[in-house]
Amino acid sequence: MEGVLEWQSATPIPALAKRSKDPDWERKQRLREYRVASRREKRNRKADEKKQRKLNATILRRMTRNPDKYTKNAERNRLRAIESERRVIWNEALKQVQRLAAVHDPTGSKFNIGPVVIQEDGSVLSLETIRRREEREAAKNEESHALLEITTGKKENAKRFEPVDMNSSVESRINPERRAQIDTGQHAQPGTKMSKSQQKKLAKFEPRPPPPKPVIPEGVQIPDGEENWLDLWDLPDVEVERRVLRARKRKAAARKALRVKQQSGKVERRAARDEKRKVYRDLKNTWKSIKVEEKRHKTKLKSAEDEESKKIAVAIATMERNVAMEISAALGFTISNTEGVADIKPKALGMRGVEVDFDSLELGDSLNGVKARDAGIAINKNKKRVDLSGAAGIEGIHIVPTGAQNIEDPGDFIQLDVGEGQDHEALNYNHKLRRKLRRAIEAADVKKELLVRERTVEFCEEIGIDPPPELFTPAKPVHLRGERALEDGSLETAKAERVRLRLELAEFNKAARVLRAQAKEIAMEAGLRVYAEMTGRIPPRGSQGNEGSTLDYGPGWVLPEDKPPEVIRPEELGVQ
Numbered sequence: 001m002e003g004v005l006e007w008q009s010a011t012p013i014p015a016l017a018k019r020s021k022d023p024d025w026e027r028k029q030r031l032r033e034y035r036v037a038s039r040r041e042k043r044n045r046k047a048d049e050k051k052q053r054k055l056n057a058t059i060l061r062r063m064t065r066n067p068d069k070y071t072k073n074a075e076r077n078r079l080r081a082i083e084s085e086r087r088v089i090w091n092e093a094l095k096q097v098q099r100l101a102a103v104h105d106p107t108g109s110k111f112n113i114g115p116v117v118i119q120e121d122g123s124v125l126s127l128e129t130i131r132r133r134e135e136r137e138a139a140k141n142e143e144s145h146a147l148l149e150i151t152t153g154k155k156e157n158a159k160r161f162e163p164v165d166m167n168s169s170v171e172s173r174i175n176p177e178r179r180a181q182i183d184t185g186q187h188a189q190p191g192t193k194m195s196k197s198q199q200k201k202l203a204k205f206e207p208r209p210p211p212p213k214p215v216i217p218e219g220v221q222i223p224d225g226e227e228n229w230l231d232l233w234d235l236p237d238v239e240v241e242r243r244v245l246r247a248r249k250r251k252a253a254a255r256k257a258l259r260v261k262q263q264s265g266k267v268e269r270r271a272a273r274d275e276k277r278k279v280y281r282d283l284k285n286t287w288k289s290i291k292v293e294e295k296r297h298k299t300k301l302k303s304a305e306d307e308e309s310k311k312i313a314v315a316i317a318t319m320e321r322n323v324a325m326e327i328s329a330a331l332g333f334t335i336s337n338t339e340g341v342a343d344i345k346p347k348a349l350g351m352r353g354v355e356v357d358f359d360s361l362e363l364g365d366s367l368n369g370v371k372a373r374d375a376g377i378a379i380n381k382n383k384k385r386v387d388l389s390g391a392a393g394i395e396g397i398h399i400v401p402t403g404a405q406n407i408e409d410p411g412d413f414i415q416l417d418v419g420e421g422q423d424h425e426a427l428n429y430n431h432k433l434r435r436k437l438r439r440a441i442e443a444a445d446v447k448k449e450l451l452v453r454e455r456t457v458e459f460c461e462e463i464g465i466d467p468p469p470e471l472f473t474p475a476k477p478v479h480l481r482g483e484r485a486l487e488d489g490s491l492e493t494a495k496a497e498r499v500r501l502r503l504e505l506a507e508f509n510k511a512a513r514v515l516r517a518q519a520k521e522i523a524m525e526a527g528l529r530v531y532a533e534m535t536g537r538i539p540p541r542g543s544q545g546n547e548g549s550t551l552d553y554g555p556g557w558v559l560p561e562d563k564p565p566e567v568i569r570p571e572e573l574g575v576q
Contacts, residue, residue, distance in 0.1 A: 057069065078241070080205045081241070081244050082237050082240050082241055082244065083205060083207060084205070085240050085243060085247075086235075086240055087208075089229055089232045089233065089235070089240075090210060090211060090233070092229040093214065093229035093230045093232070093233055094113070094211065094214060095124070096222070096226065096229050096230070097111050097113060097214040097215075097216065097230065098111075098113060098116045098124045098125075098126060099124050100220055100222075101113060101116050101124075102116050102117075102118050102124045104220055108126070110215075110217045111214050111215060111216065111217070112212060112213070112214045112215045113126065113212075113214050114126045114127055114128050117130070210233075213230075213233055214230065215230075216230060265535075267534075268531050268534045268535055269531065271530055271531070271534060272527040272528065272530045272531035272534075273527060275526050275527050275529075275530040276523040276524060276526060276527030277523070279519075279522060279523040279526040279527075280519050280520065280522075280523035283515075283523070284519065287515060305484055309479060310477070310479055313477035313478055313479045314477045316477070316478075317474065317475065317476060317477040317478070320470065320474070320475075321446075321449060321473075321475055323470050323473075324449070324453055324470050324471050324473060324475075325449060325452065327456070327468050327470055327471065328452050328453060328455075328471070331456050331459060331460070332459075333452050333455050333456045333459065334452065335448055335449070335452060338448075338451060338452045338455050340451055341448045341452070344444055344447050344448050344451070345444065346437075346440035346441050346443065346444040347440055347443075347444075348436050348437060348439075348440040349436065349440070356437065446475045446476065449475060450475055453471045453472075456471060457471055484497070529541075
């Protein structure tokens with residue numbers, strides 16, 4: 001129907017997902033999203049209410065100048081605190097009397113308690129406590145065995161196990177007269193389920209009858225330094241509440257003292273921390289030079305390996321070229337008798353417009369070695385200059401006096417009589433030009449040899465024989481970069497290279513761990529030294545008496561307290 005908006009899910013299913021065949025799927029999806037939105041709205045509403053309650057309490061305290069903070073269920077919490085403190089008094093009194101009975105009367109008859117025994121760890125327990133522990137362990141084991149039998153299929157003994165109704169057991173144990181004051185009332189509604197945590201909490205704060213009051217016979221003294229818990233047995237609720245308040249004040253005072261102590265040495269600790277970080281950072285900076293030197297050494301080794309591999313590749317290529325030319329010569333093809341070889345001329349790259357007479361040059365021994373064939377101008381590869389040994393002698397020098405100079409012939413200069421034809425600019429035979437010329441000559445030689453090989457292969461195909469494989473070898477050196485030549489002359493494989501790099505990395509990490517441990521130890525010692533100097537435990541550096549002193553503060557050193565903490569007795573903090 002047009003004009004009617006259809007419901008669309010806020011969480012659409014992906015196109016590749018399989019839709020269920022349930023016809024009510026959309027209705028279920030809609031109800032599910034309603035439930036999720038309702039829970040989200042309820043959670044947000046409760047959070048807003050909590051924030052508003054805190055804000056209202058803060059405003060009320062400021063308006064009434066009342067420092068007491070509002071707490072929810074204050075009366076319930078007060079009664080729970082009193083009950084907890086009273087149980088602590090009863091338990092401590094029983095333990096104290098049991099310790100005395102273990103020394104004077106293990107039967108406990110004189111102390112109005114049951115028999116007691118001393119455990120291996122020195123603790124004292126009554127036989128009744130030991131019996132209850134054994135019963136709980138037996139019941140727990142029986143329940144676990146019954147559950148195991150149910151899960152494994154053995155149901156013959158499963159009837160003995162009956163789950164305990166926690167709600168009924170808790171309800172039966174709680175005193176109904178006191179529960180109205182302890183419980184919050186939220187579980188009083190019929191049909192409401194009680195959570196396990198709430199059940200445990202209610203069972204914990206349930207008012208229980210006091211155990212039989214023990215006695216201390218005459219002649220038995222309480223050890224010095226222990227509080228007489230038996231005198232606190234029958235304290236009224238008002239005194240127990242005062243005791244709780246005093247304990248809270250002692251804890252607050254201890255927290256405040258701890259904060260003051262932490263703030264007191266803040267400047268010194270921060271200075272020690274900064275010194276430790278500075279020393280560690282400086283030591284790390286010194287490692288950079290080691291890394292740079294290591295990198296330089298690796299680069300040097302790698303360049304040396306590359307040079308060696310290049311030399312090996314050149315030697316292999318030269319050998320293969322000689323073998324190919326020998327085979328061609330054996331079949332009757334050489335550079336001198338092959339047609340088309342004379343047309344191949346060297347061409348130097350980047351020298352357009354410059355005429356070079358390659359017929360008067362020949363290759364030398366080194367990589368940049370190029371020398372002239374005639375006795376005229378020769379190229380000296382060592383001095384990298386034009387050799388003027390073939391120039392005219394001293395008799396060809398004419399000195400023009402100063403007085404005879406004119407506009408066309410200014411100044412004193414030395415005039416060389418080197419003959420005619422020197423008007424063009426002479427080439428500067430430096431190392432770059434020599435290398436360029438050598439490459440041009442070598443490239444021309446390779447082209448000539450390849451032409452000779454081509455003619456040889458054609459001849460072999462004409463007469464019906466297979467050309468030798470040596471004629472198809474590469475004429476230029478094949479440099480395999482990155483492969484290392486081993487001692488036996490073979491090249492390093494990829495697996496061997498990975499193993500070598502892994503070993504090098506392991507050695508580097510091992511050395512780095514040692515350096516870091518040493519740096520941390522030195523930085524820790526520097527920080528402790530600064531802290532000790534600022535607190536006055538050792539004289540400052542550079543002062544009299546500290547020129548050659550050694551620091552006894554090392555790792556594991558604990559700062560001693562200035563004075564022992566004061567012990568606050570409960571009687572000293574009385575609340576009126």
